[in-house]
Every structure is written in C-alpha cells, then in structure tokens.
Amino acid sequence: xxxxxxxxxxxxxxxxxxxxxxxxxxxxxxxxxxxxxxxxxxxxxxxxxxxxxxxxxxxxxxxxxxxxxxxxxxxxxxxxxxxxxxxxxxxxxxxxxxxxxxxxxxxxxxxxxxxxxxxxxxxxxxxxxxxxxxxxxxxxxxxxxxxxxxxxxxxxxxxxxxxxxxxxxxxxxxxxxxxxxxxxxxxxxxxxxxxxxxxxxxxxxxxxxxxxxxxxxxxxx
Amino acid sequence: xxxxxxxxxxxxxxxxxxxxxxxxxxxxxxxxxxxxxxxxxxxxxxxxxxxxxxxxx
Amino acid sequence: xxxxxxxxxxxxxxxxxxxxxxxxxxxxxxxxxxxxxxxxxxxxxxxxxxxxxxxxxxxxxxxxxxxxxxxxxxxxxxxxxxxxxxxxxxxxxxxxxxxxxxxxxxxxxxxxxxxxxxxxxxxxxxxxxxxxxxxxxxxxxxxxxxxxxxxxxxxxxxxxxxxxxxxxxxxxxxxxxxxxxxxxxxxxxxxxxxxxxxxxxxxxxxxxxxxxxxxxxxxxxxxxxxxxxxxxxxxxxxxxxxxx
Numbered sequence: 001x002x003x004x005x006x007x008x009x010x011x012x013x014x015x016x017x018x019x020x021x022x023x024x025x026x027x028x029x030x031x032x033x034x035x036x037x038x039x040x041x042x043x044x045x046x047x048x049x050x051x052x053x054x055x056x057x058x059x060x061x062x063x064x065x066x067x068x069x070x071x072x073x074x075x076x077x078x079x080x081x082x083x084x085x086x087x088x089x090x091x092x093x094x095x096x097x098x099x100x101x102x103x104x105x106x107x108x109x110x111x112x113x114x115x116x117x118x119x120x121x122x123x124x125x126x127x128x129x130x131x132x133x134x135x136x137x138x139x140x141x142x143x144x145x146x147x148x149x150x151x152x153x154x155x156x157x158x159x160x161x162x163x164x165x166x167x168x169x170x171x172x173x174x175x176x177x178x179x180x181x182x183x184x185x186x187x188x189x190x191x192x193x194x195x196x197x198x199x200x201x202x203x204x205x206x207x208x209x210x211x212x213x214x215x216x217x218x219x220x221x
Numbered sequence: 222x223x224x225x226x227x228x229x230x231x232x233x234x235x236x237x238x239x240x241x242x243x244x245x246x247x248x249x250x251x252x253x254x255x256x257x258x259x260x261x262x263x264x265x266x267x268x269x270x271x272x273x274x275x276x277x278x
Numbered sequence: 279x280x281x282x283x284x285x286x287x288x289x290x291x292x293x294x295x296x297x298x299x300x301x302x303x304x305x306x307x308x309x310x311x312x313x314x315x316x317x318x319x320x321x322x323x324x325x326x327x328x329x330x331x332x333x334x335x336x337x338x339x340x341x342x343x344x345x346x347x348x349x350x351x352x353x354x355x356x357x358x359x360x361x362x363x364x365x366x367x368x369x370x371x372x373x374x375x376x377x378x379x380x381x382x383x384x385x386x387x388x389x390x391x392x393x394x395x396x397x398x399x400x401x402x403x404x405x406x407x408x409x410x411x412x413x414x415x416x417x418x419x420x421x422x423x424x425x426x427x428x429x430x431x432x433x434x435x436x437x438x439x440x441x442x443x444x445x446x447x448x449x450x451x452x453x454x455x456x457x458x459x460x461x462x463x464x465x466x467x468x469x470x471x472x473x474x475x476x477x478x479x480x481x482x483x484x485x486x487x488x489x490x491x492x493x494x495x496x497x498x499x500x501x502x503x504x505x506x507x508x509x510x511x512x513x514x515x516x517x518x519x520x521x522x
Binding site: 152161164168172196211 | 409412413415419425426429433436439444458
C-alpha cells in the first residue's frame with residue numbers, strides 16, 4: 001500500500017510539475033467543442049441534438065494524446081525497471097498509475113463538461129448523469145490507453161499507433177457513454193445504457209492491469 | 222449470355238463485387254508466392270556462400 | 279498435438295504435404311461452388327439476382343472473424359508456451375484475414391446499394407466488420423513497429439488477446455446501438471431463412487475460402503520462417519565470420 005502511495009504521489013507530482021499537459025489537454029477538449037458550432041452553425045436546436053455525441057468524441061480525442069505519455073516518462077528515466085522492482089504486484093501498480101492519470105486528465109475533463117454543455121445548448125437537468133458517465137468513461141478510456149501505451153514502448157511510432165489500437169476498442173465506451181448522456185438530457189431513463197457502460201468499464205478493469213503488466217515485463221526484457 | 226451478364230439488372234453491383242474479391246484474393250496470393258520465392262532464393266544463396274569460401278581458402 | 283507440431287522441421291514436412299492438398303481442395307470446392315452460385319441457384323424472391331453477392335460476402339465475413347479468433351488462439355499459445363511457430367502463424371494469418379474483412383465490407387456495400395438505396399448503411403454487421411478491419415490493421419502495424427522482432431511479436435500477441443475479449447462486447451454494443459437507432463436495414467444481410475438451393479453454393483464457397491486461407495497461411499509461414507533463418511544466419515556470419 002505504501003508503495004502504491006509513493007507511485008501515486010510521484011505521478012501526481014510529475015503531473016503537477018508538468019501541469020501544462022493537463023492544461024493543453026483541456027484546451028484541446030474545449031477547442032474541439034468550439035469548432036463544432038463554427039462548422040455546423042449556431043442553430044441551438046441542432047446543437048442540442050448532437051451535443052452529447054460531440055462531448056464524448058471530444059473527450060475521446062482529448063485523452064488520446066495523453067496516453068502516449070503514460071509510460072514514456074518512466075521509460076526515458078530508466079524508471080520502468082524501477083516500476084517493475086516495486087515490492088507490490090505489478091498489476092496493482094498499473095492500477096495506481098491509471099488512477100493518477102485519471103486525476104490528471106479524466107477528472108478535469110469531467111469538471112469542464114458542464115460549461116461546454118452550456119455552450120452547446122444542453123439542458124442542465126441531466127448534467128449530473130452526464131458527468132458521472134464521463135468520469136467512468138474516461139477511466140475506461142485511460143485503461144485502454146494504459147494497455148496501448150505499454151504495448152508501444154520501444155516502438156518506432158508512438159502517437160498514431162496508440163490511436164489505431166485504442167479507437168476500435170473504445171467503441172463500446174463511446175456508444176454507451178453517448179446513449180447515457182442523450183437519455184439523461186432528454187429526461188429519459190438513462191439507467192440501461194449506463195449499466196452497460198459500467199459493465200464494460202468493470203470488464204476492462206478485470207483485464208487491463210494484467211495485460212499492461214505483461215506488456216511492461218516484455219518491454220523491460 | 223447477355224441475359225446472364227445483365228444479372229436481372231443488377232450487373233453493376235454483382236460483377237464489381239466478384240471482381241474485387243478476385244482481385245484482392247489474387248493479389249494476396251501472388252504477393253505471398255512471390256515473397257516466398259524470393260526468400261527461398263536468398264536462403265539458397267546464403268547456404269552456398271560459406272562453402273564457396275571454404276573451397277577458395 | 280501442439281507439442282508435436284512445435285518442431286519447425288517436422289512442421290515444415292507436414293506443411294509441405296498439406297499445402298498442395300489445400301490448393302487441390304480449394305479448386306475442387308471452388309469450381310462447383312462457382313457453378314452453383316451463378317448457374318444453379320435461384321434468384322431470391324425479394325432481392326433478385328443480387329443474392330449472388332452473398333456467396334462471396336458471407337464466406338468472407340466468416341473467414342474474417344475466424345481468422346481473428348485463430349490468431350488470438352495462436353497468441354495464447356505463443357505467450358504460454360513461448361514457441362515462435364505460434365507467433366509466425368498469427369503473423370501469417372493477418373493479411374489474408376484482413377483481406378476477407380475488406381472484401382466483406384466492399385461486397386456488403388455493393389449488395390446494400392440496390393437493396394438499401396445507399397452505398398453505406400450503418401448496419402450492425404457492417405459496422406462491426408469495419409471495427410474488425412481496424413483491429414486487423416492495428417495488429418499488423420503494431421507487429422511491424424519494432425526494431426526487435428520479438429517485442430513486436432509479444433506486443434501483438436497481447437493485443438490479439440485483448441482484442442478477442444473485446445470483440446463480443448463490441449458486437450453487443452454495436453447491435454444495441456443499431457436497434458436503438460433502427461436503421462434502414464429492412465433486409466438482413468445473409469438473413470436466417472436460407473433455402474437449401476442457396477445453402478449448397480454458400481457452403482461450397484465457404485469451404486473454398488477456408489482452404490485458400492489455409493494454403494496462403496502455410497505459404498506465408500514458410501516465408502516468415504525462411505526470413506528468420508536468413509536473418510539469424512546473416513547475424514551469426516557478421517559476428518563469427520568463418521566459424522559459421
């Protein structure tokens with residue numbers, strides 16, 4: 001447990017020092033959303049209809065560039081070996097790193113969402129549900145990102161490769177996340193898609209730590 | 222014959238489907254065979270060289 | 279059986295026997311398959327002659343899915359038993375599998391055009407197949423992105439296992455999404471009601487596709503094994519010179 005604290009603190013500290021990463025990620029998120037009315041037109045009725053979809057696609061795109069950095073720092077400083085030597089099960093350490101990454105990017109995205117929702121003329125009524133879905137969804141996306149980041153360690157290409165690996169696997173999160181948000185907006189029952197979203201993320205939780213740990217060991221060989 | 226080729230008016234969809242399938246599968250076949258043959262040849266050559274060297278020395 | 283086949287030389291001997299046999303079965307099933315598909319099967323009462331696209335579309339879809347599952351199985355063998363032959367098999371299946379996924383998409387679109395009135399409909403099956411093609415492409419790019427070959431193999435194997443666990447979830451989510459939006463797909467592609475007169479060519483073409491896949495996989499496996507032998511030979515010559 002102590003070791004996990006150390007990993008979490010270290011990652012958060014590094015994230016805090018490199019706060020520009022988070023700021024850049026959020027700015028990217030906001031800019032994607034600002035582009036939509038400029039492209040589609042300022043018609044409020046249209047925007048309301050597509051807003052949940054835009055919110056989720058923007059969240060997906062905004063987390064992608066962060067994924068490359070998840071292990072890059074460890075790798076560059078020889079910290080990968082350090083990570084492997086932590087006297088705790090490696091999957092647990094991976095989970096801690098996902099939590100740190102979520103605090104650094106998932107949480108800020110979730111917190112900015114209501115503001116952007118207002119810009120897209122979303123009714124505020126269902127916003128709590130949207131935020132909950134985004135919080136869980138970004139956690140799932142970061143888990144996928146963790147696997148992909150561990151897989152591409154030492155590869156000749158990084159960023160695009162991660163996108164190619166993550167995006168097809170992210171489809172269920174996108175589908176159920178958007179469906180939950182839409183239902184919440186319209187005041188309908190958002191529970192069925194939300195439960196599916198939860199199920200998908202829980203399943204990822206069961207796979208990711210081990211798949212990532214395995215790839216990390218391969219990368220360190 | 223023309224009746225067959227017209228495919229009940231759907232010729233524009235049926236023939237391209239089959240044509241593309243044949244093209245793709247043939248492409249994979251030919252490239253696999255060619256690459257295989259090239260590697261086989263290189264392997265044989267690399268087997269020859271050391272012996273030739275021994276004969277010379 | 280896997281242990282028995284794991285010896286590369288023995289595998290190669292067996293493969294050398296199977297390969298011509300695979301081509302033979304391919305031809306034997308393909309020719310009557312084509313005959314039935316074009317001359318001896320009825321036009322569908324609803325879809326007319328376009329149903330003849332089914333005989334290439336549906337076998338391709340089956341093979342695309344089966345290819346990925348087989349690759350994942352090989353990935354499991356590779357990660358558990360660490361035998362390079364399983365990795366070589368997985369790598370060799372990627373291109374023919376992706377080819378089938380691509381064919382499924384294009385023929386589905388060409389079949390859909392007269393039936394749906396547009397070239398592309400976000401039908402659940404087509405959408406899932408599109409994602410499957412992305413998974414294939416991801417694997418091929420990933421495996422090819424490393425200077426150290428075994429890193430690529432291991433990363434690819436982990437990806438295949440993660441992918442194969444996710445495929446049912448992706449399929450489920452796309453189906454769910456599709457019923458939510460109730461698209462224009464009035465006619466289910468390759469629907470459940472198939473007459474025996476259509477089943478014969480379908481199964482023949484499916485068998486042909488499968489044996490083509492086997493033949494191509496074996497050819498590609500031999501090539502890859504040859505490539506590795508060549509590389510190790512070159513490497514040892516560079517190091518040891520005359521000792522080789």
